[in-house]
Amino acid sequence: MKLIEARQQFISSWGAFGTHWGINRTMAQIHALLLISADPLTQDDMMEQLNISRGNTNMNIRELINWGLVERVLLPGERKEYFTAEKDIWKVVKQIIKERKKRELEPMLQLLDKLEEVEGDKRDKQVKTFVDTVRSIKKLGRHADKTLDKMIRAEESWFIGTMIKLFK
Amino acid sequence: MKLIEARQQFISSWGAFGTHWGINRTMAQIHALLLISADPLTQDDMMEQLNISRGNTNMNIRELINWGLVERVLLPGERKEYFTAEKDIWKVVKQIIKERKKRELEPMLQLLDKLEEVEGDKRDKQVKTFVDTVRSIKKLGRHADKTLDKMIRAEESWFIGTMIKLFK
DNA sequence: ATATAGTTTCAATAATTATTGAAAATTCAA
DNA sequence: TTGAATTTTCAATAATTATTGAAACTATAT
Numbered sequence: 001m002k003l004i005e006a007r008q009q010f011i012s013s014w015g016a017f018g019t020h021w022g023i024n025r026t027m028a029q030i031h032a033l034l035l036i037s038a039d040p041l042t043q044d045d046m047m048e049q050l051n052i053s054r055g056n057t058n059m060n061i062r063e064l065i066n067w068g069l070v071e072r073v074l075l076p077g078e079r080k081e082y083f084t085a086e087k088d089i090w091k092v093v094k095q096i097i098k099e100r101k102k103r104e105l106e107p108m109l110q111l112l113d114k115l116e117e118v119e120g121d122k123r124d125k126q127v128k129t130f131v132d133t134v135r136s137i138k139k140l141g142r143h144a145d146k147t148l149d150k151m152i153r154a155e156e157s158w159f160i161g162t163m164i165k166l167f168k
Numbered sequence: 169m170k171l172i173e174a175r176q177q178f179i180s181s182w183g184a185f186g187t188h189w190g191i192n193r194t195m196a197q198i199h200a201l202l203l204i205s206a207d208p209l210t211q212d213d214m215m216e217q218l219n220i221s222r223g224n225t226n227m228n229i230r231e232l233i234n235w236g237l238v239e240r241v242l243l244p245g246e247r248k249e250y251f252t253a254e255k256d257i258w259k260v261v262k263q264i265i266k267e268r269k270k271r272e273l274e275p276m277l278q279l280l281d282k283l284e285e286v287e288g289d290k291r292d293k294q295v296k297t298f299v300d301t302v303r304s305i306k307k308l309g310r311h312a313d314k315t316l317d318k319m320i321r322a323e324e325s326w327f328i329g330t331m332i333k334l335f336k
Numbered sequence: 337a338t339a340t341a342g343t344t345t346c347a348a349t350a351a352t353t354a355t356t357g358a359a360a361a362t363t364c365a366a
Numbered sequence: 367t368t369g370a371a372t373t374t375t376c377a378a379t380a381a382t383t384a385t386t387g388a389a390a391c392t393a394t395a396t
Binding site: 001002003006007009010013017019020021022035036037038039087088089090093103104108111114115117118119120124125126127128129130132133134136137139140156 | 169170171174175177178181185187188189190203204205206255256257258261271272276279282283285286287288292293294295296297298300301302304305307308324
């Protein structure tokens with residue numbers, strides 16, 4: 001397979017993969033393109049390579065910057081802005097975990113705290129089932145939260161080494 | 169907060185949560201409803217409680233069954249089908265991991281194997297960047313795959329105990 | 337200051353995805 | 367069998383989400 005075709009496939013499946021995880025296709029494709037580009041790219045480079053409009057490109061680049069996955073690079077003497085993605089995949093994964101934890105897991109845990117205090121007689125089967133479900137989700141959620149916290153701070157080598165020992 | 173309101177909030181946020189992870193709102197809401205229902209429900213129960221059509225209910229129940237999160241229950245003497253969700257949250261999490269691993273992680277790893285064999289001179293900067301990126305994603309992906317395999321087989325108590333020691 | 341290159345915004349539109357509801361198929365009891 | 371109850375399918379429609387492109391804005395060079 002030629003490089004050009006392999007790149008195309010990579011970008012396209014990264015995009016499809018993203019959509020399965022609640023990330024829009026274009027955002028995932030821009031990320032993919034930057035991951036496999038040796039040098040920083042301009043908006044126009046991305047528009048051309050991915051066949052997308054200027055507005056779409058711009059919005060999704062900024063979203064990737066918000067996620068901490070892409071950064072602006074200023075090349076000396078150049079007027080245009082360039083963009084580059086973190087290439088260290090372990091760092092990328094940690095960054096995504098960090099963001100999703102903050103955006104989704106933490107608010108969910110806060111809600112569960114509130115819902116656990118529902119009024120009513122625990123001898124009522126419906127009340128009991130509700131409270132039990134909320135409690136058990138909360139318990140697992142809190143463990144996940146702590147575990148992910150530690151992962152975010154861990155080195156890849158440590159992580160992989162430990163996992164190998166643990167799960168051998 | 170009254171039970172009725174708490175249930176409503178739980179269902180609604182479980183639905184919103186799902187949409188952030190590529191799961192459709194209705195499917196997540198049906199799952200939520202079953203999780204907090206003491207007894208099995210019929211399609212009509214769900215239609216009424218969630219205000220959704222028969223077709224939508226039916227399709228999403230079957231999808232939940234495909235995911236291994238819900239099962240049909242036949243009550244003696246009853247003509248109608250009843251449905252119930254696994255209440256053990258650790259089992260639910262393991263089942264979701266198992267399915268997503270099979271549906272998304274494994275095909276991605278297969279693709280990466282193929283893409284790694286791209287033609288071209290490794291001294292070419294573009295080729296090198298592409299291959300390096302593919303390799304590093306593959307490496308981390310394989311570790312994740314193995315780790316998740318072990319998780320799927322683990323007991324919750326074992327998992328939590330180990331994680332606490334590990335990450336204390 | 338003005339012109340030009342570059343970036344951002346956002347209303348309009350397109351594309352995608354979810355939902356409905358009625359018809360078809362299935363199941364089961366009489 | 368027949369027919370009522372129940373489940374399933376799927377074309378049509380609605381709702382949601384993504385994308386465009388042109389205008390507004392900003393930064394920089396002359």
